[in-house]
Amino acid sequence: MITVANRMYVSPKYREQFEQRFRQRAGLVDGMPGFLANHVLRPTKEGEPYVVLTFWDSRDAFEAWTSSDAFRQGHARSGALPKEAFNGPGGLEVHEVLEFGAG
Secondary structure: OEEEEEEEEEEHHHHHHHHHHOOOOHHHHHHOOOOEEEEEEEOOOOOEEEEEEEEEOHHHHHHHHHHOHHHHHHHHHHHOOOHHHHHHOOOOHHHHEEEEEOO
């Protein structure tokens, strides 16, 4: 299993719009083979990024999503916020999940 974390620095003025975008997301990823879950993490401190965290069976499943028509369609809708809504460079991180103990 892997996680993909997309860190996004959102201007305070646009936080509500950013969150609303995810409440109304297209949901096309939900039916993709290997997709497990999507979580949007809100920062608790000023100046820290939101983290959009997805869980996948494998890196191959994630890469199949990013090269799919569904990915392009879903992200075409996400361009609703202006460039100034983001006040820092984001970053994409991929991690393998190590499972220790119950959980």
